[in-house]
Amino acid sequence: MGRVSTAGAGAGGLAFSAEGLGKVYKTGDTEVRALRGVDLAIPTGEILVLLGPSGSGKSTLLNIIGGLDRPTSGKLHYGETELTCLNDADLTRFRRDHVGFIFQFYNLIPSLTAEENVRLVTDIAVDPMPAADALALVGLLDRRDHYPAQLSGGEQQRVAVARAIAKRPSVLLCDEPTGALDSATGIRVLEALAQANRELGTTVVIITHNAGIAAMADRVFRFLDGRIARIEVNAQPAQPSAISW
Numbered sequence: 748m749g750r751v752s753t754a755g756a757g758a759g760g761l762a763f764s765a766e767g768l769g770k771v772y773k774t775g776d777t778e779v780r781a782l783r784g785v786d787l788a789i790p791t792g793e794i795l796v797l798l799g800p801s802g803s804g805k806s807t808l809l810n811i812i813g814g815l816d817r818p819t820s821g822k823l824h825y826g827e828t829e830l831t832c833l834n835d836a837d838l839t840r841f842r843r844d845h846v847g848f849i850f851q852f853y854n855l856i857p858s859l860t861a862e863e864n865v866r867l868v869t870d871i872a873v874d875p876m877p878a879a880d881a882l883a884l885v886g887l888l889d890r891r892d893h894y895p896a897q898l899s900g901g902e903q904q905r906v907a908v909a910r911a912i913a914k915r916p917s918v919l920l921c922d923e924p925t926g927a928l929d930s931a932t933g934i935r936v937l938e939a940l941a942q943a944n945r946e947l948g949t950t951v952v953i954i955t956h957n958a959g960i961a962a963m964a965d966r967v968f969r970f971l972d973g974r975i976a977r978i979e980v981n982a983q984p985a986q987p988s989a990i991s992w
């Protein structure tokens with residue numbers, strides 16, 4: 748794609764690296780320092796969990812990594828491409844071609860079936876998988892003709908996962924993907940994310956307030972007051988089914 752090279756973002760490399768990322772939100776006379784000098788390295792193909800108190804900067808970082816927002820200071824690379832140097836059009840192209848987003852509320856179009864919701868993405872993506880394959884990956888092929896209102900919350904979120912993975916993104920960014928779900932359905936959604944990671948090699952970043960989910964991560968970043976206060980590496984990440992909620 749355009750000027751965003753994927754060199755260095757392949758297996759064994761770094762999906763993202765950042766030095767001194769800062770973000771200041773200005774509203775009138777008020778300034779909020781949401782990120783205060785974040786350095787990070789996210790290896791390709793890992794599952795990363797971001798934990799930390801409300802307001803500590805997790806969503807701000809996720810939005811910057813996904814090209815939805817820009818930092819006010821510091822540098823961010825995707826593989827060998829410096830995202831912080833891209834113009835708006837190239838940043839949009841990076842986001843469209845490489846990033847899948849999953850949010851707490853599923854944002855499905857109510858008047859479209861599960862398959863049609865996924866097709867919204869596969870119709871415009873560069874190298875998508877068939878919508879049916881994406882639904883099969885999250886275990887919902889038999890519900891392809893159901894409308895969102897005919898699906899449970901967990902099933903709707905799995906359709907959202909299918910929609911996000913159908914374009915074969917290199918990275919899936921998930922902001923509280925199980926925040927609205929009970930433990931059984933939440934675990935099913937986490938299994939869908941783990942499956943995308945395993946079968947497609949997708950790097951997965953998950954923001955959560957549920958510390959139990961950290962058990963499935965290769966790496967955990969603990970945020971405090973706009974900084975990464977601690978990084979933990981799991982030698983043996985757990986299966987989602989083994990997570991205690």
Ligand SMILES: Nc1ncnc2c1ncn2[C@@H]1O[C@H](COP(=O)(O)OP(=O)(O)OP(=O)(O)O)[C@@H](O)[C@H]1O
Binds near residue numbers: 781801805806
């Ligand atoms: N668009 C914005 N304008 C002004 N301030 C903002 C904006 N977005 C976030 N903030 C502020 O930046 C800080 C970090 O917010 P952020 O959403 O990144 O935290 P978080 O760790 O994701 O929190 P939560 O767990 O509650 O989602 C907070 O003080 C928040 O109020």
